[in-house]
Amino acid sequence: MRTWGGIPAAAGNITGSMSLTDFLGKDYRSALGVPVVNVPGCSPLGDNFTETVAAVLLFLQNLAPLPKFDELGRPAWLFEETVHRHCPKAGYYEEGVFAEEPGDNQCLVEIGCWGPVVQCNIVERGAINHVGGCMVAGGACIGCTMPGFPDKYSPFYKSPPGSAISGGLSKVYGGGIRRLRRMSMKTGNREPLWDKTDEVPSGWEGAKDKRAPVDKVNAYFYKKLQYRGSVNHAERNKKQPLPSSRDILRQKGVHAQRSTNVRGERV
Amino acid sequence: MCFKNLPIEFDAQGNATLKRNVADPYHYVETPAPTPIEDDPERMRQLVERNGGVRRVDFDPVTRVAGALAFHTVVDLDQREVLETASMATLFRGYEVILKGRDPRDAIFISSRACGVCGGVHATCSALAVEMAFDISPPPMGVVARNLLLSVEYLYDNPIHLGLLAGPDFSEPAVRETNPEIWERAERTRAPGRALHGYEFMSQLMTDLTPLTGKIYLECLHMTRVAREAYVLIGGKYPHPQTVVPGGVSTTIDTSDLNEIMMRVVRFFDYGRKVMAIWNDLIDFFYEVNPKYRDVGTRPANMIEPGQWDDPFAYDARFKSADDWGRQRWAPPGVIVDGELVTTSLHMLNAGVEEFVEHSFYEEWTGNGHGNDYYKFPTDPAGNPLSPYHPWNKETIPKPQGTSWKEKYSWSTAPRWDRLAMETGAYSRIWALAQSGDKDWRGSNYIHPTGHSLQIHLPKAELPNDLIEWHIPETWGAFERNRARAHCILYNAAIAYDNLLLAYDLLRKGGPDAKMSTPYKVPKDFRMGVGLWGAGRGYLTHHLEMDKGVIENYQILTPSTWMASPRDPFGNPGPYEEAVAATPLLENYEKPEDFKGIDILRAIRSFDPCMPCTTHIHTDDRTISREIITCACGSEGPHEH
Structure with a gap:
């Protein structure tokens, strides 16, 4: 076999x-x-x-x-693609983020993964019943489906020589792409209502009510580009009245520090 | 004092030393093997005069075992006994030779390929040898991940044997064909374990053991897939995991991975109870029908078990402290001679091992055939004496030639411990633990060794939650091997569960203990290492020597090498040979032509033979003839009529 x-x-x-x-x-x-x-x-x-x-x-x-x-x-329908194209960690490669040691969750190229140049479908199909798959579990690809295996892929656990160039380039342009994406995520992670009230009613630590001025500027130009030639939902949201049922517990004077159990009894 | 035959004695502090004033301590005089019956006209004449039932029966290949095993017997069908046996491993693949001269980092993934059943164990055992040589050890989470990988591995390994390989020998078609009177009795015998397995009569149970159509067979196939799903969640793929690295694993584990594994492990709580009840009923029924079934495959209870599943806080990958971390394993190491535990020391276990090639297709490597010249390692890194026949001193020099029962007939070597033939497997693991008790043991939430038995307390699932207890059997044989293996499903599930909870706890606490691996550099000086970690089928060691960053010698010693072994130079047969020679032929045959050899096959299969890694090409064009057995009835010549 x-x-x-x-x-x-x-x-x-x-x-x-x-x-x-x-x-x-x-x-x-x-x-x-x-x-x-x-x-x-x-x-x-x-x-x-x-x-x-x-x-x-x-x-x-x-x-x-x-x-x-x-x-x-x-x-051909099983082996024409490289395993990297369907790899759940390929996105890390695109953003220039790599695992430094075994057990790290990022792209495994620097700890010896040959996935970008190996024809295999294991990450897409899974190892059995669509479960597992080498890189899915954190295992670096050693090219075991390729005619050159094992000698053209060893020593194992050493990064493929080609990755010094491709991985290096990926760190530069991928690093830029990654930063732009994080920027877009900052606005995407807020309801339009929160932008309007400058308040995030989350009880969890770390939620920021106000946006930094630079984020506001970014968001302004981003929306300009996004809605150009179509409906501007940012403008529509601005005109929306504040819902009267907003922050209902505070409106009714319920003490936020005291909790009730599921039957509504005071604890 | 665990050695009776090796020239090793112990001083007042318990340190092992070579016996003083012995000129050639490991020297031996070879006892020639008995002349095969077919080469001895006089004996053949006597046998044939006595009765006409002597015939040669060769099983080539023995089916329903993994890999290439052939078995030669001469049987006396009148006296219902086996006169001559020879076990033959018919393939050689040269893994040890291929590993020589490679980067030691290649050893893990390459040696894993030695076996298509238990690749994970080879990978791990190899990682242990590499870690010892590199002097690094994994963080606790790395060890726990390996424990999980290899406890769920056995959740498919043990069921495969019971349901797919051994089970068919007790199924309706096999029993009706070989012992119709037993089938008739099964039809009117109620099964005591109905509450667990659901069968009212023994015959119904046997019907469902039938290959390809029986419900027990099919459920087993299904459950092995469930266990493999758990395995690939950690290992990435099956059978060769892609995540075992020197210094730990590269698995990315979070709580959702653990939940996915948990969902699969807990299904074995009920399945294990069911399989245990099926085999208890089957075995007790056969014993009741004919007490002689106890003697099928019997041999002295001599067993060797290196142990496995390391304590994540004790394992430090050093040889010097191997005795300490060894005893802390979930399955502690042990050597059992005549049913009694003689040592739990990994050092003594390792020091007692020798491999002989008098009857194997290899060249003797010690020079003059007596091993008394200078040899590489007279002692191990802790100062214990080593034999010139020890794996660290061994060289693999293949020497293909024709098969001769008196000379060479197998690609398996003859490994011996204290010059005794040993068997090993799921049963040696629980036997050693049951006898060692829990004095030095790390303990388990679910397993309780009593000294003479092993109790397993698992959380209740759907089936009745009775006490599960395996007792060390009085007579050791084929049926008891299967019974012990059936109990091991629950034992493996308990260990998987223990480690799963430990993994959750490590994740909860976080910090350096929750890391998966330890960084390393490949050392450039001379180093040696050994991985001692049992496989599903028992004993497994990888012995490694490296220098200048390259492997100088790599020796793999596997369970089926121990058990499929040919004769040793002391005149003793290997375990398969010994067990089959002791097997009474209880099969019901009227004419010699009807003989199927079911009792012989039950005896061989009870060891769960797995040949790919035993030998690591065919020497010639062996004819693969009839599917189940080949009956080359040539030895009785003209008297056959």
């Missing part, structure tokens, strides 16, 4: 192990007339394997289209 020869065929191999493709050669055709089909992985995902078999059987029964295989016999 280690499609490309994998570990038994790695440097130091004394048994003569090799991949099925190497063993059978390019002229091989099965009883159905197809060359070797490779469902790669060390070990391959069970779901990928059964799906490939199912795709072939469905086609043979005239129920489904001809499954597409790539130049190395991989099921």
Whole structure:
């Protein structure tokens, strides 16, 4: 099942192990007339394997289209994308934030993840029943679906050489993108009502009533751009009267420090 | 004084030293293996004169085991006994050779691939060896995450064996075919454990053990998926986790991960009770039908267990303190000889291990065949004596050749402890814990060892919450191996639950203890390390030597190497061979042609053989013939009629 020869065929191999493709050669055709089909992985995902078999059987029964295989016999619909494109941590890469040590939640490239250059679908499909997947759980990709595995991806736990350039660039432009996004989030994290009253009625620590002047300026231009050529909800919200039921407990003189239990009895 | 055969004695302080004034302390004179019956015309003549029921039965491959195992027997069908046995590991993959000359950081993910069943255990065991060599240890949360990973691993490992591999030997089709009288009796015997498993008659239970269609078989398949889901939440993927790193794990754990694992672990509280009741009823029923079933697969209770699931606050990855952190494990280490615990010291466990290759397809590495020349490590890093046949001194030099029962016939080596053949598995784990009691033990909220039994108190789920207790059995054999394994589902669930609660607590407290890993640098000087951490099937060690940042020697010793082992140079068979030789043939056959060998297969499968990592290519074009057994009835020659 280690499609490309994998570990038994790695440097130091004394048994003569090799991949099925190497063993059978390019002229091989099965009883159905197809060359070797490779469902790669060390070990391959069970779901990928059964799906490939199912795709072939469905086609043979005239129920489904001809499954597409790539130049190395991989099921193309499963393996044409890099694992990074669907990785839940790829967003960190985009914003230039990287895990510094194992156990950190950010992009794992600097602790040895080869995901951006490896064709695999594990983060999208999960390891079993759509649960898990290497990077989903925090595991760096070591390229086990690739013909170069393991020797072209080791030593493990060391960042791939290419990441020095791509990761470095990502830190620069990603850092800028990240700051712009945090800025947009500042306005998105407030109800229009709060902007109007300069008050956030949250009982939780850290909520800021007033916006900083610079945030106000940013928000002003942001809304200008956002509503241009359409309806300006910022203007409409400004004209909205304050709801009379706002802050109802204080209006009725209920002591905020005293609490009631679920039956409404004073404690 | 735990050694009877090795030249090791203890001083007043209890320190181990080599016996003084012995010229060649580890020297031995090889006892030749008995001549195979088919090469001994005189013995064959005598046997055939006595009766016509002697025949050679070869199982190649033994099915329903992981990997490539072949088993040779000569049986006497008239006397209902097994005359000759040989266990053959038929594959070699050379992991130890491939690891040599690599960066030690590669060892974890590469050695993990040695087994497609318990990759997580190899990865962890390798991490332990690397950590010892690098002199780093994981923060408590890193250890707890590994404990969780490998306790949920066994929540699929033990059920797979019971439901998918061993269970079919007790299912309706197997029993009706081999012992129809037992099936008839099962149809009118009520099952005592109905409250837990729901079956009124034993026959109904056996029907549901049937492969592919039986409800017990199918539920087992389903539950192994549930456990794997919990596993991949920590490990990323199965069977080879992608999160084990030197100095801990790279898993990102938050409370929602723990909740997801919890949801899956608690389902095993009821499932474990059910499986335990099924096997208790099955085993007791067979014993009642014929007490001789106790002798199927029997052999002396000699067992070895390195222990596992480290105490997160005790494990420091150092060899010198291994005795201390070893005893603090959820499953403490232990060696059992004739049913009695002789040591709980990891140092002594390690010092007692030797590997012999007289009957294996390897070259002897000590030079002159006696191991008395200079060898690399006369002592371990703590000063205990080591044999030239110890894994740290071993070299893997494959020597493929033809199979000869008298000479070489297996890719498995013959590991021995104090020169005794040992078995290992789920049962050695609970046996060692039951006997060691809780004196030095870290303790558990749910497990209570009594000295002669193991009690498990788990939170109530839906099934009746009776006391769960496994007793050390009086007679050791195939049925008791399965019974112990059935109890281990609950035992594993208890350990998973213990660690889950500990993980929540560490998260709650936060700080450095809640970190997942410890930073490290690859050292450039000479270092050695060993990972001692049991696998689902028992004993597992990885011995590592490295220099200038490169692996000089890597030795993997696995449970099925111990148990599938061929004869040793002292004339003793390996555990499979010994257990099958002692097995009475209780199968109901009228004509020799009807013989299926079910009792032999039950004996072999009770060990839960797993061959991929035992040998780590085929030597020749072995013919894989009949699906279940091959009956190459050649030895009786012209007398077969």
